Amino acid sequence: MENQRILNKSFLFIFISNFLIFIGFEMLLPILPAYMISLDASPIQIGLVTTLFTIGAVLIRPFVGYFLIDNKRKALAIGASALLMIITLVYPFLNIIWMLLLLRFFHGTAWGVSTTVNSTIAVDSIPKSRLGEGLGYFSISTTVGAIIAQSLGIFIYGFYSFDIVIWSSVILSLLAFIALLFVNSHAPIKKEKEPFRFFEMIFEKSVWFPALLTVITTLGFGAIITFLVVFGEQQNLDNVFLFFLVNATVSTLLRPYTGKWYDRKGPWSIIIVSAILGFLSLVVLSFATNDFHLIIAAILFGAGYGTVMPCLQTLAVQNVSEEKSGAANATFFSSFDVGVGVSAFIFGILAEWISLEMIFRIASFSFLVVAVLVYKDYLNKKNK
Template sequence: MSHVPPARLYSTPFLLLCISHALFAASFNIMIPELPSYLEGMGGGEHKGLIIALFTITAGLSRPFSGKLADTVGRMPVMYVGTFACVICGLLYPALHFVAGFLVLRFFHGFSTGFKPTGTSAYVADVVPPGRLGEAMGWLGICFSIGASASPPLGSWMVKYFGGNPDPMFYTSTVLAIASMAILMNLKETVHKKHIFRLELLKVTRDDVYDPLAIPAGIIMIFCYISYGVILTLVPDLSDEVGLTNRGTFFTIFTLSSISTRLFAGKISDRLGRVPVLKASAILIGISMLVFANTATPMMLYLASALFGLGIGIFSPAINAWTVDLGDPARKGRAIATMYIALEIAIGGGAFLGGWYFANDIHRMPAVFYFAAAMSFAGWIYLTVYGKRYAINSSNQQIPESTNQR
């Protein structure tokens, strides 16, 4: 059980965690724009859809374990495991320079996001005031976005600077992960009645896999985040098609746009409720997918990137806070793991289906974006039909009306 959160938001643990999260995001995102061409150079171009899909499969499979361990062993060990996975994988990419080895490594690299974000989100929920949870998730998302946006252009620049050699980029990924882990060492555990780790804790039951109360958040996550998997798989090729020399440019524009909305979107969700904010984000994400489908110039790609960033920036803090609102207060790790399982299903599904249908044929790309747009608009319909079942209580948390005060 975790302690009662303090009254102020900007505590030292929260600020340190934000910095660590930014470095963690930079660690595994630095290589994303270059991986499709890296795999194609090894003769595995037809497997581009697996770059993200394999990563998310492992992340999704590990969520029930990380959620249970975060609630029992503690938040800190879970964060250490996820960050250490980035350290090891960054060192192994240069050694496994063949298609099968690369794909196996992508599979194991997914443990990083299967553990670290689960522990981080649960830790944040422990150390911030409940009435400012949306704002806190907004700041956490901003820091993640800074790391995720600054590193891809750096990775692309490093590959070009070193004559097409990606090894320095991979080693930089490891250095960033080590820095993230070093900052974590300054944080104290927030789970006071924690268990000593034993193998029995790795046995998960149906009750450990997901929190039924958080299912609505998981559903809307799948509808809206399919687009993210599509983007991660197709935008590097789309960037080449429209003539961008640095494949990381999209990520910079997308993230700067996302940062511009995350904080105020989190505050608005604290005041007006999560569902109205999520509905607005679903519309923006859908519109951005339509623009991507019709992109033929760098300027159109910039516009689509900005719109997508606005949509995701509004969506992320609201969905994180909504998950905590809906879930069992005594098992925050399980509720957050439920949301992240849905996230991995969405990103992995979008990446796999997008890559499979695209099949390195640029003329097939628009149809994938239209599909992603349809999914986002379906998410808006879901929230419109079922969102009215949720009310806002005096603590600015949304709960099912049928359960009243849990």
């Protein structure tokens, strides 16, 4: 660690790189369903766009987590960034559905490496006494980066073309690659580590509870990134990008306060309040018929989902030793991807039978489940 400040050189450059990577990658997410529809894909195939990506990310992360126990992080981060850029370049050359689905699998593996190692570098650069606040700031690069990406992707796709979206993503990935060159990263002290066991590494037992909460929370997020653009078309909402833009703004403005709230009062109260706001956001969204409804839903989602996720990541990292922070991050992001993938697959099937409004209402209950589980955990710890 360079010093006791959160905003040190390594933190700033890994933040910038991760921010650009998330924008470059996730600007494709709301566009791919619409692009797949243009290729006459079925709702189930649209769901597989996210599901196969998730499988690739989840399968690779145990190996990444194990590697990070006693190896330098920077080289792996640079390699993953370059691979993301190369894979993105291939999309315009594929117009056969099964080939696109296969590409999504490999894209998921590169994404799994990048997100895991970048977050581990960030953890290394944050003073442990300010981990909640530091990861709260760092999560702006993920949640806000992803949210800005949705608006940017929709805007470029609507006014230009899919190919322009791809080239925009490639340029952002290149800038992210350059930023990584300025990161200073150290390897943990060499220790004798246990032999690699895939199923143990895919799920770090010490973080099972935040991992479970992450899966449940991202069910709602998965419904939004999979179907919001299509929902907007059905409801004649011409400014769907407003949802992501307002969401990003609210999440960013609240982050300094929510991170300090976590460090001072613990995870329970902030997660419960945020989960309730997430529930309300999806309910409002399901009834949206104009821009005002979209903005209200976005404000609630930014305050809710945008706060819950960094809290859960901090909780996961705090449950393990420093050398296992890579494994904890791998489990956290795998849980995120599993939640999004399961959401896209299940709701993709349900979309054959029920309306998108009903899908958002069903997804909203995932936030209530999180609030109940966290409150129960609080009572259990209080009574010990």
